[in-house]
């Protein structure tokens with residue numbers, strides 16, 4: 307066995323990495339102190355840019371097993387055989403906070419799952435709130451700017467932060483559904499083990515015959531959904547800011563597992579126009595009583611990462627990572643998500659981010675793409691281009707599994723708002739809440755809205771009145787504003 311001793315990054319022996327090389331006890335440090343130079347230069351580069359959104363998170367490994375074959379709906383290999391487990395890596399996160407933020411603050415939690423399937427990586431990226439505030443991805447940077455600290459003082463709380471947030475959402479009435487969920491009990495949680503996950507966007511499943519089905523995904527935590535009130539959340543944010551990350555880590559470290567059931571709702575594309583609302587609109591839910599949830603399988607998380615930076619911070623999920631049998635609907639938000647994840651990861655981590663073990667597909671990668679910073683994989687073929695005759699010609703084309711779906715699209719090119727003023731669907735959500743739930747919703751909204759400037763408060767009261775008259779009146783009264 308090689309004897310262990312301290313080394314430089316070059317593997318050369320280091321006798322002392324605690325005391326810098328100086329001229330005498332009180333003299334200057336020498337430029338020839340390679341031990342110091344290397345150690346401090348490495349430290350200077352320890353951080354990579356944090357994610358533009360969902361910056362703070364925690365991750366875990368595990369596996370997913372379907373309950374039965376879903377061949378009638380999808381040809382995706384990992385959904386065919388109840389005997390076959392697919393390895394997964396899941397990252398839970400907070401959408402708005404920075405990487406040093408507290409786990410319990412009112413925020414959307416992210417729930418991203420990477421399935422290492424035999425047909426390549428499939429990433430299913432969900433949130434813990436069933437709807438999104440926008441219908442068009444061109445507005446996403448504006449939304450993120452409005453929820454992040456202000457550009458002048460970089461402050462998260464207080465009247466300016468509250469006014470910026472409510473200003474934006476009051477001008478985007480399609481965010482009303484999102485707001486009701488965000489300010490409901492669901493907005494503050496202490497554990498990632500007990501949050502649900504919602505795919506929000508509408509995907510397609512495609513079977514071997516080329517038949518498509520619209521799908522919305524849902525993850526049900528097997529331990530049940532839990533939340534905390536805003537007082538407990540504020541207290542924990544001060545006393546135990548990493549409570550959710552710690553809870554996940556400690557649970558797995560103690561040898562316990564964390565489990566979620568995948569469920570889907572389905573609609574046949576030919577019935578799309580017969581539905582009472584736009585089923586591709588991510589600001590709207592598909593009500594469960596109309597579109598029952600079908601249990602699909604179980605995800606078991608049972609292993610902590612060995613190193614946070616290598617495996618969680620550098621993990622990279624993208625809606626573009628789909629496998630045969632899964633497709634995109636024309637939900638504009640989903641279409642807009644296909645590009646930016648990989649794009650930001652090429653910047654945040656580097657163009658070869660998919661070579662890192664946590665991101666690397668288990669199916670071998672075979673193409674003629676090459677080089678770039680930190681590339682470790684390479685081909686020994688002389689012909690790094692296609693077509694060629696020098697290295698066996700073309701590689702075999704990936705076989706098409708079954709028939710491809712037929713899609714015909716036509717229309718005028720233009721920038722058009724998505725039609726529909728179905729902004730006040732959350733009226734039903736409000737009316738279905740119990741008395742105490744309604745009280746907490748109103749009080750949670752008040753905590754924030756009461757700090758915003760008055761014209762903005764008035765705009766919000768108008769939206770809340772349209773959502774539900776009693777709800778709007780309660781907020782107006784609390785703010786001492788006549789609607």
Ligand code: HEM
Nearest residue numbers: 357360397416417418431432433438443446505506642650
């Ligand atoms: C126009 C809409 C959206 C855009 C442009 C967008 C863009 C982004 C970007 C750029 C990141 C950072 C990725 C990284 O640095 O690795 C991100 C992270 C994330 N987004 Fe979105 N997003 C959108 C909508 C959504 C929706 C609808 C959901 C949920 C269904 C969602 C869930 C997440 C999650 C969970 C993460 C964190 C992934 C991780 O754990 O690394 N996003 N998003």
